[in-house]
Amino acid sequence: MAAGYAKFETFPVWNLSLKHPVNLAYEAATADLADVNMIDPYHLEAYGQISVNYNRDIEIFRVLESMMTRIFGKCPYKSPTDMGVNMAGYAIYDDQAVSEASKQEIIRRYFKTACSRCKGQADPEEIRKIELLMDEAGITPECRPTVPAARQVVQRTGRPAVAIQLPDGHMVTGKTTDLLGASSAAILNALKYLAQIPDEIKLISPEVIEPIMHLKTHLGSRNPRMHTDELLIALSICAVTDEYAARAMEELDKIRGSEIHSTVILAHADEKLFGKLGARVTSDPVFEEKRLYHGV
Numbered sequence: 001m002a003a004g005y006a007k008f009e010t011f012p013v014w015n016l017s018l019k020h021p022v023n024l025a026y027e028a029a030t031a032d033l034a035d036v037n038m039i040d041p042y043h044l045e046a047y048g049q050i051s052v053n054y055n056r057d058i059e060i061f062r063v064l065e066s067m068m069t070r071i072f073g074k075c076p077y078k079s080p081t082d083m084g085v086n087m088a089g090y091a092i093y094d095d096q097a098v099s100e101a102s103k104q105e106i107i108r109r110y111f112k113t114a115c116s117r118c119k120g121q122a123d124p125e126e127i128r129k130i131e132l133l134m135d136e137a138g139i140t141p142e143c144r145p146t147v148p149a150a151r152q153v154v155q156r157t158g159r160p161a162v163a164i165q166l167p168d169g170h171m172v173t174g175k176t177t178d179l180l181g182a183s184s185a186a187i188l189n190a191l192k193y194l195a196q197i198p199d200e201i202k203l204i205s206p207e208v209i210e211p212i213m214h215l216k217t218h219l220g221s222r223n224p225r226m227h228t229d230e231l232l233i234a235l236s237i238c239a240v241t242d243e244y245a246a247r248a249m250e251e252l253d254k255i256r257g258s259e260i261h262s263t264v265i266l267a268h269a270d271e272k273l274f275g276k277l278g279a280r281v282t283s284d285p286v287f288e289e290k291r292l293y294h295g296v
Contacts, residue, residue, distance in 0.1 A: 022100035042079035111282035146261035
């Protein structure tokens with residue numbers, strides 16, 4: 001049986017420019033692999049057409065060509081681009097929207113890598129590469145709208161903050177209080193906005209929160225404030241008897257697609273919950289507390 005070979009992969013998109021934000025976002029996503037987008041020299045020589053590929057495929061093409069020549073007597077491909085099956089570039093009908101989404105993805109990758117570096121899980125070279133990609137794309141971390149929104153709350157309160165940009169573009173923030181962490185406060189404020197509940201309404205009374213905090217302290221928790229998962233459990237209990245809490249719980253699905261930024265590295269419970277809600281989360285590479293060891 002005669003067999004052939006082709007590769008089906010999306011990125012980099014061969015018929016977009018080398019520095020198109022989509023292709024830059026691919027480089028940011030593979031910073032840990034040290035992938036570099038390049039003009040495919042074999043394709044240029046064979047067809048006189050500029051196409052984009054990446055270093056590993058270009059470097060190994062001569063080996064692949066030799067193997068296929070030995071198997072078939074002739075290599076059916078004249079370039080790494082030839083052997084790819086990728087029509088994604090033709091599917092873009094709103095280049096401006098795609099470019100902006102790609103720039104936002106680069107920024108998210110920057111924060112993710114910076115936090116991993118802070119935890120000792122990423123090489124410094126990875127963050128430097130993404131910083132260079134941001135320069136090429138003409139963007140800064142502050143181009144993510146939730147970043148300046150969250151940092152303004154910190155300037156005002158001096159305590160960690162979280163900003164949520166909902167799918168309709170509305171921005172809500174949450175500040176750290178004695179009872180709630182910033183993530184929990186931001187979720188409550190988002191639910192109030194979505195359910196059109198006045199700000200002065202307390203969805204969860206302090207009488208409900210304080211016993212939970214006391215229990216956490218009794219069990220040895222360093223942070224007695226309610227995490228987001230604990231908050232939603234408390235809110236769901238309150239929803240049994242409180243109309244406002246019930247209305248707020250009904251709006252929870254509308255957080256999906258939101259953009260969230262925290263001015264400190266989020267607790268694992270908060271980050272996990274935001275992921276379950278379908279939100280895209282970033283954090284400044286700063287721990288909330290200064291101590292010798294941080295559990296990650």
